[in-house]
Amino acid sequence: MTDMVDHRGPVSLEAEIAGNLGMIAEKIVGATISVGRDPNAVSLVAVSKVQPIERVAAALAAGHRLFGENRVQEAQAKWPTLRERYPDLTLHLIGPLQTNKVRDAVALFDVIETVDRPKLAKALREEMDRQGLNRTCFVQVNTGEEPQKAGVPPNEVDAFVAFCRDEVGLDVAGLMCIPPIDDGPALHFALLREIARRVDVEELSMGMSGDFVTAIELGATLVRIGTAVFGTRDRSSQ
Numbered sequence: 001m002t003d004m005v006d007h008r009g010p011v012s013l014e015a016e017i018a019g020n021l022g023m024i025a026e027k028i029v030g031a032t033i034s035v036g037r038d039p040n041a042v043s044l045v046a047v048s049k050v051q052p053i054e055r056v057a058a059a060l061a062a063g064h065r066l067f068g069e070n071r072v073q074e075a076q077a078k079w080p081t082l083r084e085r086y087p088d089l090t091l092h093l094i095g096p097l098q099t100n101k102v103r104d105a106v107a108l109f110d111v112i113e114t115v116d117r118p119k120l121a122k123a124l125r126e127e128m129d130r131q132g133l134n135r136t137c138f139v140q141v142n143t144g145e146e147p148q149k150a151g152v153p154p155n156e157v158d159a160f161v162a163f164c165r166d167e168v169g170l171d172v173a174g175l176m177c178i179p180p181i182d183d184g185p186a187l188h189f190a191l192l193r194e195i196a197r198r199v200d201v202e203e204l205s206m207g208m209s210g211d212f213v214t215a216i217e218l219g220a221t222l223v224r225i226g227t228a229v230f231g232t233r234d235r236s237s238q
C-alpha cells in the first residue's frame, strides 16, 4: 500500500474489527476446548495502544468492552470521554507504572496488571484509600529475567506477593508476564502458571496476538491482543 489514508467508511471498518474479534473469539473457544477448559474462563483484553480512535470506536460499536493500554497519559487522553458513553467499560493497565502516575492510574484503570515493586504497591494502596476505590492488582513477573524488562524475578514472586498482601494490604488477584521475544513462550507461560498455583492467585494474564492459543492451553485467563484485533500499529509513534 502506498496510500496511507484510510478511505473506508465507518461501516466497513466496524465490520473488519467485528470480524477480527469474532475470529479471535472462535480461536479462544477452540483452544479452551482442546484442553478441556471452560471457554468462558478466558477474556480478551483488546490492546488499543497507539491505535487510531476510529478503530477503538469500531471495537466498541461491535460490542467489545474490555481494553488494555500501556501508557497512563495516552489512555487518559481517550478513555474518560469514551467511558461516559460506555459506562460498562473495563480498562486494564498493562504497561509499567511510575509512582508519579499512580493517582491518574487509580482514577482511570479498573485493573493494574504491572505491580512489580514495594514502593509501587504502597503507593497504590495509599492512593486507592485516598480515592476510596479498590482496584484489582496483578503482579508482573519477569519470567525471562531480562534486565531491561519490568517485573519481579520468578524466585522473588512469593515474597513480593506476601509483602503486598500482609504488609501493604493489597489484594493480588493475578500474575502477568511478557515472554522474551527471542524465546519460545510456552516455558514462560508454564512457569507463570506454576507460580500462580504456588501463590494462590486465579488470574493469569499471558498471551498476545502471536501466541495466545499456546497461552490459553497453558492456563491463561486473560489474553492481551492488539494487532490481531485492530491491525498493525504505526511504529513511528510507538
Ligand SMILES: *Cc1c(COP(=O)(O)O)cnc(C)c1O
Pocket (backbone or CB within 6 Å): 047, 049, 070, 094, 095, 178, 208, 209, 210, 224, 225, 226, 227, 228
Ligand atoms: C502491545 C502489548 C500487547 C499486544 O501485543 P500484540 O502483539 O499487538 O497483540 C500485549 N501486552 C502488552 C504488555 C503490550 O504492551
